Amino acid sequence: MKNFRILTTELEAIKHQMEQLCNLFRAEFGGDGLKNNKLVLKLANCANKKCPYCPHGPYWYRAFFNTRTRKFMFKYIGSSLKKSMLKGNEMQHWDRLKFYDNEIKRLKKEKQLIIKELKKLEK
Numbered sequence: 001m002k003n004f005r006i007l008t009t010e011l012e013a014i015k016h017q018m019e020q021l022c023n024l025f026r027a028e029f030g031g032d033g034l035k036n037n038k039l040v041l042k043l044a045n046c047a048n049k050k051c052p053y054c055p056h057g058p059y060w061y062r063a064f065f066n067t068r069t070r071k072f073m074f075k076y077i078g079s080s081l082k083k084s085m086l087k088g089n090e091m092q093h094w095d096r097l098k099f100y101d102n103e104i105k106r107l108k109k110e111k112q113l114i115i116k117e118l119k120k121l122e123k
């Protein structure tokens with residue numbers, strides 16, 4: 001069985017890969033500029049400030065401009081992308097979007113296995 005140090009190092013590596021995946025998605029799909037309905041892939045922090053598993057996700061969101069705050073906000077649309085969630089010409093990028101979606105699934109599965117091992121050690 002792996003020790004705590006190895007598992008936490010692996011966990012950090014997975015978190016890093018998830019961040020890289022979000023960066024890659026952003027670079028491929030329009031950079032940092034936001035506009036209404038823009039599809040966004042991002043990580044999320046939970047309410048627990050000491051959560052060792054944060055950030056969570058990445059999840060899919062749509063950007064929308066909040067006229068009151070004059071800022072873009074993000075509406076959660078799901079943890080995995082379905083064709084029915086796409087808008088406009090996004091369908092033509094389905095293969096690439098699915099690539100990201102599959103990468104998310106793969107990384108989340110790896111993360112879950114590491115967390116499971118860590119929880120075993122805590123007992």
Ligand SMILES: [Zn+2]
Pocket residue numbers: 045046047048051052053054055056
């Ligand atoms: Zn958390």
